[in-house]
Amino acid sequence: MSYTYDYPHPAVTADICIFSIRDGKLHVLLIKRLVDPFKDSWAIPGGFIKMDEDLIDGARRELEEETGVADVPLEQLGAYGTPDRDPRERVITVAFMALVPSDQMVLAAATDAADARWFDMDDLPKLAFDHDRILADARERLAHKVTNRVTETARAAFQFLPEKFTLAQAQAVFETLKGEDLDKRNFRKWIAANWDLVDLKEKTTGGRHRPAALYSVEF
Amino acid sequence: MSYTYDYPHPAVTADICIFSIRDGKLHVLLIKRLVDPFKDSWAIPGGFIKMDEDLIDGARRELEEETGVADVPLEQLGAYGTPDRDPRERVITVAFMALVPSDQMVLAAATDAADARWFDMDDLPKLAFDHDRILADARERLAHKVTNRVTETARAAFQFLPEKFTLAQAQAVFETLKGEDLDKRNFRKWIAANWDLVDLKEKTTGGRHRPAALYSVEF
DNA sequence: TCAAAAGTGTTCGTTATACACCCATGT
DNA sequence: ACATGGGTGTATAACGAACACTTTTGA
Numbered sequence: 001m002s003y004t005y006d007y008p009h010p011a012v013t014a015d016i017c018i019f020s021i022r023d024g025k026l027h028v029l030l031i032k033r034l035v036d037p038f039k040d041s042w043a044i045p046g047g048f049i050k051m052d053e054d055l056i057d058g059a060r061r062e063l064e065e066e067t068g069v070a071d072v073p074l075e076q077l078g079a080y081g082t083p084d085r086d087p088r089e090r091v092i093t094v095a096f097m098a099l100v101p102s103d104q105m106v107l108a109a110a111t112d113a114a115d116a117r118w119f120d121m122d123d124l125p126k127l128a129f130d131h132d133r134i135l136a137d138a139r140e141r142l143a144h145k146v147t148n149r150v151t152e153t154a155r156a157a158f159q160f161l162p163e164k165f166t167l168a169q170a171q172a173v174f175e176t177l178k179g180e181d182l183d184k185r186n187f188r189k190w191i192a193a194n195w196d197l198v199d200l201k202e203k204t205t206g207g208r209h210r211p212a213a214l215y216s217v218e219f
Numbered sequence: 220m221s222y223t224y225d226y227p228h229p230a231v232t233a234d235i236c237i238f239s240i241r242d243g244k245l246h247v248l249l250i251k252r253l254v255d256p257f258k259d260s261w262a263i264p265g266g267f268i269k270m271d272e273d274l275i276d277g278a279r280r281e282l283e284e285e286t287g288v289a290d291v292p293l294e295q296l297g298a299y300g301t302p303d304r305d306p307r308e309r310v311i312t313v314a315f316m317a318l319v320p321s322d323q324m325v326l327a328a329a330t331d332a333a334d335a336r337w338f339d340m341d342d343l344p345k346l347a348f349d350h351d352r353i354l355a356d357a358r359e360r361l362a363h364k365v366t367n368r369v370t371e372t373a374r375a376a377f378q379f380l381p382e383k384f385t386l387a388q389a390q391a392v393f394e395t396l397k398g399e400d401l402d403k404r405n406f407r408k409w410i411a412a413n414w415d416l417v418d419l420k421e422k423t424t425g426g427r428h429r430p431a432a433l434y435s436v437e438f
Numbered sequence: 439t440c441a442a443a444a445g446t447g448t449t450c451g452t453t454a455t456a457c458a459c460c461c462a463t464g465t
Numbered sequence: 466a467c468a469t470g471g472g473t474g475t476a477t478a479a480c481g482a483a484c485a486c487t488t489t490t491g492a
Binding site for chain 4: 402404405409412426427428429430
């Protein structure tokens with residue numbers, strides 16, 4: 001089967017930057033490419049948009065096919081279309097991003113990719129195509145969104161915390177997402193002012209030091 | 220000549236929202252479509268990306284071909300790709316926007332469009348495709364960009380002012396761009412704090428009322 | 439003298455940022 | 466006792482928003 005047009009058409013892909021916190025550090029989900037070009041290179045997951053699906057649906061589908069990750073709230077980052085960004089043919093990609101918890105997430109043994117793994121953002125491999133640029137843009141956007149307003153993205157930050165958490169744990173999560181250290185007192189004022197924290201009147205136990213108060217959050 | 224692929228490809232277009240102020244009101248540049256679908260409908264200018272040009276270059280080219288408008292600093296708005304947004308075939312569009320002065324601008328008698336005209340944003344015709352949505356998104360973004368930071372877009376606002384202008388004139392421009400009235404004193408504080416105004420020590424003459432001080436701006 | 443636009447300061451609330459010491463616990 | 470992380474308050478600066486009266490000119 002082949003498809004013929006009167007004018008040349010570019011291919012259109014969706015690429016997805018999936019961020020998570022693992023081991024206290026910001027990670028991104030990458031796949032190992034199964035085919036050329038950049039076969040065996042690492043890349044952000046993505047693939048060709050089908051003709052009857054919306055961009056965001058294509059992104060979701062590709063993400064699930066390549067990594068097993070489903071049900072994530074994607075946000076569009078923008079379109080990238082430098083003419084030679086793909087050596088095969090003209091490929092324009094629409095980039096999306098999301099922030100998801102990764103702990104109980106099962107990375108599919110990759111039907112459409114040779115491998116799928118979480119990478120520390122501070123220890124990235126060389127990436128295929130212009131995915132380093134896309135990822136850098138996504139990283140920047142993430143840092144802005146996490147604290148600047150109480151958005152979906154910011155809410156996702158709490159998914160990295162257990163049901164009952166200490167304020168120090170919460171601060172560590174936000175520091176990781178923003179990529180910078182925060183002042184303890186200012187952070188506590190901020191989180192109390194912007195989120196509905198419930199003081200559980202419980203303390204941590206088993207720590208080596210002073211027990212910390214436990215909180216939960218309501219949205 | 221025809222082009223054949225192993226799997227279906229969407230077409231990719233660039234569409235451009237060009238804003239200007241005319242007669243004190245926010246206008247947008249629209250073209251009358253020459254061909255079906257939506258032949259004779261008004262639409263935001265745009266067209267198919269060529270295979271060897273970057274998205275933004277394609278946007279610039281289409282804009283010039285359809286309206287004669289050149290040399291505008293475009294900013295990407297995002298990609299729109301609902302499957303049935305174009306009845307012919309699958310078309311994904313990347314939207315751009317810009318704010319430009321329109322007074323001495325010559326609208327080409329449209330090589331690629333039946334007509335090109337400025338429309339008052341408060342008196343728009345029915346638009347082709349999903350251009351009403353794209354335009355609404357662009358309008359919203361414009362309002363935010365104009366005052367929130369001292370960006371390229373904000374700087375463009377001064378192009379709607381003569382070399383020597385009064386603060387009332389400047390306020391009118393920013394009110395038009397934001398789409399809301401501003402407080403006179405607050406506006407004067409803001410413009411003085413954020414822009415390098417030069418007090419020309421001149422006054423308007425010939426007005427029916429109290430003369431106003433004239434300023435120029437330096438960037 | 440009147441109509442019309444020009445011009446001018448202060449207050450308040452919110453937000454971001456900087457900064458230092460005592461407390462409770464386990465070892 | 467000490468090491469370690471938990472916990473707390475104040476001061477300042479910047480910003481945005483609200484708000485009313487006097488001045489200057491032409492008609």
